[in-house]
Amino acid sequence: MNTDIENLFRDKVLGHPAGLFVLFFTEMWERFSFYGMRILLVIFLTQPLFGENPGWANWPREHALALFGTYASLLYLTPILGGYIADKITGYKWAVTIGCLIMTLGHISMAFETETTLYIGLGLLVIGTGLFKPNITSIISEMYKGNDAKKDGAYTIFYMGVNAGAFFGIMLCGYLGENFSWAWGFGLAGIFMFLGMIQFWLASPLFGEIGAKPNKEVKKEVVLSEGDKLNPFTVLDKILIAISATIGFTWLINDPMSKIGDINLFDFTLGNYEGPTIVIIIGVLLFVFLIISRIIRYSSTVRDRMIAVAIFAFFTVFFWAAFEQAAGSLNIFARDYTARDLSGSTALIFKVIDAVLTVVPLAIISWVLYLLFKKTFSKIGISNVVLSISFIIIWGIVIWKLNNEFSKDTTEVGATWFGILNSFFIIALAPLFSKWWESKYNPSAAFKYGFGLGLLGFGFALLAYGSSGIPQGAKTASVSMIWLIMAYLFHTLGELCLSPVGLSYLSKLVPGRMIAFMFGIWYLAIAIGQKAAGTLGGMIDEVTANYNLSTFFLIFTIVPIAAGALIMILNPLLKKLMHGIR
Secondary structure, eight states: OOHHHHHHHSSEEEEEEEHHHHHHHHHHHHHHHHHHHHHHHHHHOOOOOOSOOOOOOOOOOHHHHHHHHHHHHHHHHHHHHHHHIIIIIIOHHHHHHHHHHHHHHHHHHHHTOOHHHHHHHHHHHHHHHHHHHHHHHHHHHTTTTHHHHHHHHHHHHHHHHHHHHHHHHHHHHHHHHHHHHHHHHHHHHHHHHHHHHHHHHHTTTGTTTTTTTTTOOOOOOOOOOTTTTOOOOOHHHHHHHHHHHHHHHHHHHHHIIIIOOOOOOOEEETTTOOOOOHHHHHHHHHHHHHHHHHHHTTTTTHHHHHHHHHHHHHHHHHHHHHHHHTTTHHHHHHHSSOOOEHHHHHHHHHHHHHHHHHHHHHHHHHHHHHHHHHHHHHHHHHHHHHHHHHHHHHOOOOOOHHHHHHSEEEEEGGGGGGGGHHHHHHHHHHHHHHHHHHTTTTOOOOHHHHHHHHHHHHHHHHHHHHTSSSSSSOOOBBTTHHHHHHHHHHHHHHHHHHHHHHHOOOOOOSSGHHHHHHHHHHHHHHHHHHHHHOOOOOHHHHHHHHHHHHHHHHHHHHHHHHHHHHHHHHHHHHHHHHHHHH
């Protein structure tokens, strides 16, 4: 353990170095801003031009979801480049700080509520996330180097920061955006992104040289397992990566442009196929050739394990394509098809539940802030003060929100409110799943995937049943909110089975020297799922016009359940390919 790591471990909070909680709060504010903006985007873009809180776009749902799908997809592609930049040029700390600054500018841009500033803001958020996302976790990895016994607990605490930020971002940005002003909702996200950046940078002395700029004179020795080969990237490999990446990026940008602005970069046909379809087929074929040509160069055991990772990545696409309806079609369902007006005792019960859900987690996290304050004020006092100001603002907004709601005789549950349920269920249920994975009843990877996809599909089955009474082509309805709440519960259960497990198996199956490449493949699979979520979600109007809303949700019922059944059938093959890795 080097000197900087030893110094970090001297000041402990809840048994972990204080620096972990600096990262916890930095990630919390970044997730606050990300999810706060994310929950508003599709609702804002499709909001009618007239009413109490009108929008300026009134876009068709297909257009809004096409833009969201491209944005969400790029968020999982730019971290591949961001991690490379940090490794080679900036170091992790500078990458995180620059990423925070760029994201702050993105949120400020979106707060102006014009089409130009919207695109600029989304572009800046994509770039900033690419620098932030991979590198803050890399700092944790470097902090706990040589201390694997503590690493799992550290990531668990960090994951709680992720969900705490998502919870409060959705709740507060969503509340301000829906009830008062879209600019306030987007602006609040930017304020906390900025404060998160300041508190992190002011706390940087706590980390010493951890996450500093890379030392170019130090060369890492590559250790190969017996019978394996190094297989560096050839010139052809690099050309194929560049061509595939260019095609994919151009297609992602072209999709919303062709719908929203009627600007099609691939305005041609070949036989029965249109330009965009032809281009994406070429890109996929080139990329598949690259993957196959690389995998066959390795020893049989490494090759088999990489094939297993590729299979898991393939099924990951189906999961995210359905799960990410939460940011698109489920938001639309909550706003336009769900009965959200409450009165009398029902309204009071909801207000009390909402108050408890808000105040208790905030109080617990404020207590963690107090512990950090006690341990580190002498070293990073100004950073602690900035962090405390953030919490004073949060408490002020929460108290004002609760006072505003309790002063009303009736209440309307915000469409964005349902988004907090995923984070709440994760925080409540994650310890149970962790115990399950550590017990003798821990199922195989394929069965975890199958369970996850099946539970996700069942959540959509509940929505399909709940919306079965909505007539064909209906644009509004008043379905009981219980169906949406239950759907979020089962979707979260599915996520807990699949999402954390996938990255865990990737780290176990892939040799250390190949981990960056395969993480790139993994993020690519998630990016494809995100874009598919936007594309499929954009079909909501077409499907409801030709069939009904229940049929739309049945699509997301049948496909995940079928995919889950298929990967369970493949369990014997996957076990063989994994060569003893559990």
